[in-house]
Amino acid sequence: MxxxxxxxxxxxxxxxxxxxxxxxxxxxxxxxxxxxxxxxxxxxxxxxxxxxxxxxxxxxxxxxxxxxxxxxxxxxxxxxxxxxxxxxxxxxxxxxxxxxxxxxxxxxxxxxxxxxxxxxxxxxxxxxxxxxxxxxxxxxxxxxxxxxxxxxxxxxxxxxxxxxxxxxxxxxxxxxxxxxxxxxxxxxxxxxxxxxxxxxxxxHQMRVLSIGTGLGEVVTIKDKRISILRALKKMATSSKKVADRLDAKYGDGGQYYRFNVDRGLEDVTLSDWEKASQISAHTLNYLQEHDRAIKQCVNGFVNTSHTQTAAKPEPPAETKQQIPQITRAIYASGRDMITQGGSKYNSDVKGKDVTQGNELKISSSQASRDYTQEGSEFGGNIQVEGSLVQRNIVRV
The missing domain is CATH 3.40.1090.10 (Cytosolic phospholipase A2 catalytic domain)
Structure with missing residues (x-):
């Protein structure tokens, strides 16, 4: 498979x-x-x-x-x-x-x-x-x-x-x-x-993979009324206009990929399950002919996945020194969300007696701090009594 x-x-x-x-x-x-x-x-x-x-x-x-x-x-x-x-x-x-x-x-x-x-x-x-x-x-x-x-x-x-x-x-x-x-x-x-x-x-990042069910026949209108009705039906059920609009809007940026078998499936309908081998044959030929484009699509998705799971960047050392020393804070879990250059990272943290980072003072019920250092902004909204620690850090 x-x-x-x-x-x-x-x-x-x-x-x-x-x-x-x-x-x-x-x-x-x-x-x-x-x-x-x-x-x-x-x-x-x-x-x-x-x-x-x-x-x-x-x-x-x-x-x-x-x-x-x-x-x-x-x-x-x-x-x-x-x-x-x-x-x-x-x-x-x-x-x-x-x-x-x-x-x-x-x-x-x-x-x-x-x-x-x-x-x-x-x-x-x-x-x-x-x-x-x-x-x-x-x-x-x-x-x-x-x-x-x-x-x-x-x-x-x-x-x-x-x-x-x-x-x-x-x-x-x-x-x-x-x-x-x-x-x-x-x-x-x-x-x-x-x-x-x-x-x-x-x-901040989007990747769309659109897979068509095969291009249909060219929509033409002849002199008979039945031809007009058939043309209207094809136009109403066609997926091509949407594909063209999205390709024009997102295609150049590598955000949108569209693959659609361009010949051989014109006469295949929703009920033609017995034509599975015919569909597979035409699809295989199409994939072989568009191997380079498919590799580009795969690399785009793989690179995006790797970016989203990359290690969380550290704040500048100068800014770290400005963060107040932490008292003993006991909590059950925390979630950090970091956005840098359009990439988003999530990490789950569990533990107690935290001694680094932007944390709360045990004497307060809620703390919110903003630190700015050379264009980097760090903010925190933290609940005491040990249930949750949240930080949002945005590098600009």
Whole structure:
């Protein structure tokens, strides 16, 4: 399965560890983020889900049909099966470590989508009443009450209800009816960036990897009305305009990378699970042709990761001498956050009897100090009685 090789090393992450937002691969996003599955597990599970879900229930699939061409109930059951097979609850995890499948015994198929312990995961859907409105974001970390009782399978249904494929679904406290966000948001990267900025307002570096599902045919209009309708549909579901805007805005700075197979996948649709080998062949050819660009992308992500985990810089010696001598301070834990040149570092500290750094005097209940030395600013907001020590240090 995919192993990133760069500078002689190999990185095979168990799953995504950042803000995860995917549209056309929404089920995979849920597998990676909410269920914590590995990439290999996702590939195998998605093939099984697709094979079960994309078995036609109608002989014809026309836009005028009242229901989708495929069974939404079968899709939901297939997703719940995946949840059971990869359940992380203690009793199920114990069985799995012994090599015992939990597909038939797991009682947690109806798990809620929200979970603050998992990777921050977001998937999109739009309301059937107004498909031109902004998409609804289903977040694993949301605090609002409107969708707090939605299950994983319900959210997967809502974000997979592509018109003519699956019927819409009502979910949430108010029973809002949703379809997938294919009209206008097949490329959700702009939404991703907005959401990331809300969730990580203090972050100074951004890296976006956008992976397309293959370029479609050129949109042309002929003299027949049906040609106009088809062109409008292609324009509404195209991801190219978003990709072009983001490339113009972030591409030159190495913040945005877009890879999209440029030929061979024009006729592949959402339901073409049996064409997996064809998709793999065209994708492999594309990767080989764009090897240099992919290496640049990998190096960008690896270098960013190394920067963020680098050792914390020390303040100037002159400034250290100005910090008052510390009395004996006993505390349980502290967190330092240091920002330097746009890079952010976090470190957890545990201990007692601290004798260095900007700490509190035991005689005071709260201390706040600012030290300035040759353009460097150090500030602290510290609580006494031993529960927490926090420092923010910014080098300017």
């Amino acid at each position: 995919p192993v990133v090789r760069a500078q002689g090393g190999e990185i095979s992450p168990p799953h995504c560890r950042a803000l995860l937002l995917i549209n056309r691969g929404r089920i995979i996003a849920i597998m990676l983020g909410r269920l914590g599955m590995t990439i290999d597990e996702c590939v195998r599970a998605y093939r099984t889900v697709a094979k079960k879900a994309f078995t036609p229930q109608h002989l014809l699939s026309l836009p005028g049909l009242p229901k989708g061409a495929y069974s939404a109930k079968v899709l939901e059951a297939a997703i719940e099966q995946v949840i059971k097979e990869h359940c992380k609850e203690a009793d199920c995890a114990a069985q799995q470590t012994q090599g015992i499948s939990t597909a038939e015994t797991c009682p947690h198929g109806g798990k809620l989508f929200r979970d603050n312990a998992c990777v921050k995961t977001v998937v999109l859907a739009v309301t059937k009443e107004n498909v031109d409105a902004r998409p609804t974001l289903f977040r694993t970390y949301d605090k609002s009450t409107g969708f707090q009782d939605c299950t994983i399978s319900q959210v997967a249904r809502a974000t997979s209800a592509a018109t003519t494929f699956f019927k819409s679904i009502k979910c949430g406290r108010d029973g809002i009816e949703f379809i997938d966000a294919g009209f206008g948001y097949n490329n959700p990267c702009e939404v991703l960036i907005e959401e990331a900025q809300r969730q990580f307002p203090g972050a």
